[in-house]
Amino acid sequence: MSGLMRGLWPLTLANVRSFYRDRSALFWTFAFPILFVILFGYLFSGSPSNFDVGWADQDGTPAAAALRQGFAQVPLLTLHEVAEADALNQMRDGTLDAVIVVPAGLGGALQPGAPPPTTPFSLTVYTDPSQQTASSTVAQVVAQVVGGINQGLSGRPPSLAVDSRPLQTQGLSNAAYFVPSILAMALMQLGVFAAIPLTAQREKLILKRLNATPLSRATLVASNVFTRLIIALFQTLIIVGIGAMLFGVTIVGSPLVALGLVVLGAMTFLSIGYLIASYARTEDTANSLASVVQFPLMFLSGIFFPIDFMPEWLRPVASVMPLTYLGDALRQVMVGGAAYAPLGIDVLVLGGWLIVSFLISARFFRWQ
């Protein structure tokens, strides 16, 4: 083997081993974000006791009115009469938590004496899976009401069924908002704090010693990047897993796009970490610098609260922070959150930070 591949995997394996044998690195990379997820989850998980449901009656028969009566008796739901198109818009805005559509033909299907249908008549129910409490409550209520009607018409095959449809809305549950945020934060820290082992390796002359072997510098850099990406994937699995298990936050968008964003985000912040390593002479300096840099990156970005909540004068700052865009992109893809910027812009901004930091560190990084 020669060139870039020579030593790449053995060195990556060595880096990963060095990483998982370092307890403090393990804590900050895995335990810290997990604690964050759990803490935020329980702090902000007070669930509403009442849900606003849009009622779009396209049938207009007494049977539909009776059905409405059945739903209206459930104390958890407040029904609002609206046309289907308006209802869906209101749900996207966050005014409605779910929408039930009664298609025309219900009256005919349920008429006493009518021949039993070969296929049950379907109600259309829109819920937002990322709004976990609302969607599961509405789904349960609908199932009970529909089940009751089917039982009342016993002796016949089930006449009513439910056609559930997911709808992405802007009103995200707290958990759905902060799980992508914490993932973005964890990726940021993973990258920024990569400055520490790199500076330590230079300070301990490990980089110089490697330079005395036929290993190429490109291989050394590639191996460092791969190491961090491997750790980033583990972080993602753990954070997304905890979010799904404890708070029911599931990925609604494309997992592949989400993975691509994780890789892009990890590399962007890794470049910023290398920038710090280019500037810091000692491991201690790198440590303090990384700690100092992470705070504005974190709190001046919109990852823990929407940018609209920020004071006017702070918004331009947030609008250049890379973490704003990583959080935004992950939220859009993972939980269908409202876009701060189009996904393409998110990717462009992250890519811009990646290239600029990489070029600066390539220029100023000292190997010994």
Added chain:
Amino acid sequence: MPAVITAPVISVSELRKHYGEVKAVDGVSFEVGRGEVFGLLGPNGAGKTTTIEVLEGLSKPDAGTLSVLGLDPTRHAGQLKERIGVQLQTAALYPNLTVTELITLFGRFYDHARPTKQLLAEFGLDERSRGLTKELSGGQRQRLSVALAMVNDPELIFLDEPTTGLDPQARHSLWEQIEALRGQGRTVLLTTHYMEEAERLCDRVAVMDHGRILEIGTVAELVGRHFTERSVRFTKRDELSDAQLAGLPGVHRVAHENSETVLYTPDVPATVGALLDLGDQLGVAALDIAIRRPTLEDVFLELTGRALRD
């Protein structure tokens, strides 16, 4: 002239390397033959490490002609690194890898690598093979560092102050390892500021100070070049007057150091014989005579006007 002249393994001519205003290496020239153990001897800051790092292809010279294993380290660093072994002044080990993992890792950087087990046995690291390098003793770290330099079975090995900071036992153990390298016909270039190390290990020595080479030769040559006298010393006896001692054959000078009388002479047998006779005549029994030849330390003092480890 011999019919076949083997080309030197290292050939350096007028090497210069400046760091800003500091002339770290200021016109150094020397050659190292195949199978030779060559020492660069000098105090800290003499330019030893800079010289060795230029030869290893780790830093670029400002001026000078270089040839290492027939290659130019500035232009063929890649090829050269495949064939040399390097030990840096600081051990430079990944703290969280085990001894076995680190040796195996370094092996993967080369086209040809020696089996890890062989190196573990050769450098006495078998017992610590599963230990993390950060848990090794100073001597074990240095042995591992030399073992890493041997991973690619190199023809030429650079050792930069291999025994600095080691206790005497660890130092002697490492000296045995380095002597074994010579036994295998490898060429070794080492730097040191220990006279004893240079005297024991090196076929030839270059004395460096302030970026220049002051003298090159075998230890005996260097000493002989500067000192023709040996010192004959014994505990001072009042019966023996300075005038009598100065009259003994060969004695150039009589001196007193602490409680000792010191005679400087180029002819030790004549002086000592006459001294014993004189003692017999005067009834001075059991003179505890010690003969010391000047060391590299004295040569260094003579060349630079200061002691080596200042």
